[in-house]
Amino acid sequence: MSNESTNTPKHDAIEQMARELARDCYQCGKCSAGCPVGERMDVVPNRLIRLIQLGHMAKAAAAGAIWECVSCQTCTARCPQNVDCAAIMDALREFSVLRGTASPEQNRTVIFQRAFLDNIRRYGRLNEVELIGRFKTKAFLNDLSIPMLFKDALLGPQMIRRGKFHLRGEKVRDRDVVTRIFEKCNQ
Amino acid sequence: MARIGVFICWCGENISRHVDVEKLAEQCAHLPGVRCCLTYKYMCSEPGQNLIREKIREERLNGMVVASCSPHMHLKTFRKAAEAEGLNPYLVEMANIREHCSWVHHDVKAATAKAADLIRMAVAKVRRNHALSPIRVPLTKRALVIGGGVAGIQAALDIADAGHEVVLVEREPSIGGKMAGLSETFPTLDCSQCILTPRMVEVGQHPNIRLYTYSDVEAVEGYVGNFSVTIRKRARYVDISKCTGCGACWNACPNKKTPSEFDFGMGKRSAIYVPFPQAVPARPVIDANACTMLTKGKCGLCAKKCAAGAINFKDQDELITEKVGAIVVATGYKLWDIGKEQENAKLAGYGEYGYGTYKDVINSLQFERLVSASGPTGGELRRPSDGAVPKTVVFISCVGSRDNAKGMSYCSKICCMYNAKHTMLYKHKVHDGQAHVFYMDIRAGGKNYDEFVRRAIEQDGAQYHRGRVSKITEENGKLIVRGVDTLAGEPVTIEADLVVLATAMRPADGVETLAQKLNVGYDEYGFLSESHPKLRPVETNAAGVFVCGACQGPKDIPESVAQASAAAGKVQVMFSREEITREPEIASIDERMCAACFTCVRACPYNAIERAEIRDRAGRLIKRTARVNPGLCMGCGTCVAVCPSKSAELEGFTEQQVYAMVESLG
Amino acid sequence: MTHKQPHPDPDMTTFEPKIVAYVCNWCTYLGADLAGTNRLEYPPNVRIIRLPCTGRIDFNLIVKAFETGADAVLVSGCHPGDCHYTSGNYHARRRWTLFRELLDTLGIEMDRIHFTWISAAEGRKWQQVITEITEKTRQMGPYLAYKRICRVS
């Protein structure tokens, strides 16, 4: 377990954002009631939000539930208090990865998203082959899971047969501007 | 010549500790127009007042300033004293040297200097005061009650029993309101009809009550004590003075397919109908949209059957004017229809609950009808879709209430109670059934209320889940209710046969228009505003207009009735006098100067200014002008501030007076 | 800066600002009463003029106050929605936006005019507001510049 005092400024920013997002929640539970994966969650969304309200960010981020969330926004759409519950889930995942409390398997969602963004930063558009390649290597290095590496390999040939794979991905012409946009947004 | 007396109070040590009163008196004695200036220990005490009266007499004062406490404390006292001595009370001013000076400034020099300024201002003002006399307006001792629900009924009966005439206007064909359709009522579970019907009959028979049903208030003119109200009596096509209520007509009517308003669409009625058997008046009305005689000129059966000859297909709306002195608004509430169609874009409706899509998702007033002995199922609980007896029923609280995202942010206050009631009534009817309630908090504040809810849980086995429901779907004739129990921390899915939504209580349709006619304020939801939530709960800011019942905010029957009696009490207080006196500190307009721009007409918050014409004897128009109606003006002074030609003036705060005060500081 | 001009009083530290407050009878006046009842001390520089409602306040009154030597003016009434006269204070606010420009073009120092809402229950707010305004005005110094405006216009 890492302890709270090791928080970096980035942690604090995420925590603060999460608390801000969670502030108006009055614990009605509608988010948990409508969540398509609520049954599989160890800690249901409204409880995660309550933990954040109480300042137990690390505890909330340690829940397996945040990795079950499929970002479907049902919770956000129905919340009577306009709490953006899906965004809170994002924040918890990010927090968990930053703190290193996510298991290698759980890390994957965030690794995937980061690989995705990295991909766009370089090409301006998604290069699927490269993304999957990178993601799989990273995820593999992360959890050394062989099945993961080959799982979709079965689909690969089928996709190629259907003309669904472009081995050479697209790039935008003006890649410099993309790089600058990323730089400006990361300041 | 001004002959002003200045009376400076010590208030024991309250003033004299920080203000050098003697020095102050010396200074003030030399102010222009001041005739005498003296100090006393307790000016408001009897010897103090006597001192003042003595001076008024001796010095023949024509104005006076008391420098003591806040005018909100003792202005009335000193005005009375002056009046007793023959000095016009509006020639008395106060300088607040206690609350605004000695109590807040502890440096004697500075406090004394400020006190001197305050007195100087008051003297400058009082030199320009006018003698005024209270405005007396005559009073019509008749009351109008709008809305004949339980609140309107109670108010009408109280006022009528006190010996005053009452005009009761109800827009439905019968009085009774929502209560007439309820089954049994919390917290005692007595039958709603049994307690209400006798009261309705009393209204119908009371010699002091003139009842207009199927009628609307069209226009309101005049002011407190003297309202003139235009009532539109909608065409009923039945002459109720001839009709005996025999029922031959509605039994004969072939058009029996109209959804009954009284049963919230779950039962049917004929084109000529009484809304429910105990209606008052127990006289039918023809629904002009449903009657084929009126739409296509074919039928006329009812007229043939009517032995009394009461049916009149040529009936027309009728406008009637009634003069009243006071108005009680009791227009009640409606339940929010959360279906797809919403009257305003901000309200999104609740697609997730499938109300209006699934037949077995109903609202709580519909449930009342389904368990009512007089309801469409004769008191047997059968669900709308297939008439089956529901074995699992889910009640959902706070639907549209306490919902900032797409509903009302307020709590509807009564639904926690009737949800508990509904689970009990359900269990009493379906012994092997299971009731579930989804709730966020249980709000059961009131005498015997929480005990009532506990009984529903402990004796009648209602299963309460703390949490909201997210979505309802229908699968094989079952309603799949996806909720949560936040206390257990788990989603809960219930397969229900019937779902009852406790939707938000909202003010009755059209209340805003009515409020505008009456000049009564309302909140963002349309609930009428009382003058003061604690101290003037049944008065409004429009003089002579009172509110009671659920039109002012969500309320149950006991509260509605209590408030109705309170409103009736206020009306009686008003009617206990022969005329109304009002403060004379109101606006007037110099009609010679008025440029007739009517800026003031638009600015006046009380619509107290009217457009008038000045004509010569031959009737030729000389000029137009604005004119203040002294019965309506509340003396806010807005007109004075907006008038570009400086023609408006406010007694007590005239331009001269206010300018003199400012200038005295220079 | 205009208020750096020499002041008749050689010792600037003894400058006592003169503040005129136009307040409504039903909210702010009572708020000030409450400050008194609770013995909340504040600087003695303010002179209250009681009016029925802020709706009564004609903005010539503000100009008038400066003319008679005020260094700052406060206008205070009921909170929006709380007006004793339903909407008088809305009118005051609406007019204020118009007058603001007018006063501005006249060259009146806008930060000498203060607007606030103080209810009958806000004795402490009254104390704070008066203390702040007095302090601020003290720092700004006497409103000598106004005299010049009068001469020019």
Added chain:
Amino acid sequence: MNIGYYPGCALHGSSNDYEQSVRACLGALGVNLCELDDWICCGATAAHSLNHKLAVALPARSLAIAERDGYDDLLAPCPMCSAQLIKARTALARDRALREEIAATVELPLEGRTEVLNLIQIFQRIGLERLKSRATRSLNEFKPACYYGCLLVRPPQALRFDDCEHPTSMETLLSELGAAPVEWNFKTECCGAGLTMCNERTVLDLSHKIISNAAAHGANCIVVACPMCHVNLDMKQADIERHYGIRHAMKVYYLSDLVGMALGLHENELGVNRHFVSTP
């Protein structure tokens, strides 16, 4: 009719069968899709999750390009893209300071003028009457379950498209063309969308429930307007069947497939032959 077209990465990647379908179908209706010059990726959920400014800036760049090139309407058939574009547009339209900041970031002037349309909206724009008049074949053999998923309707505050709980726009469209859409309950339940890569079990479970519910309500196919929904319901269907030991064989069409067929196009022209379920 010329209209700005934002394909997005998916339609230029593994969901190019969707692009084929959209192009063929709209082409048959005389709509000329003008692909936005040098558009960039909308950032999808990744940007939304990880970097709020980026989540606005990436779609804003493409919006600015559309504006520069004078498109009043921009079709984005992928709901992920359209949602990102619409959210960015709304945020920009509301807040001038943000608009200026983002314009500087994306290095193009920007007002947030261009309106973004999803696939259903383009058909609505064309008009039911016109569609019907062009149709040469009735869709009466189809009993589709119209599946909207998450991104077409959520969050409703931002998208303002159809009733977010009971959307009916696809049903209206298809029943006009002769199909008999079924009433069912999973129209807006999530299929797992972008989680395919990371949490496969969840995706299989959710998609399985959706297909089962469609079948239980008598559907003989599912209609989608989203590349990700198609991946999960079509490409993954074999996995689902294997995992649950059940045979679904539920065809999954893009909305443009069915409309295209009504217009008389052949399945192969629309790329239906490249789906997984239809060609075992």
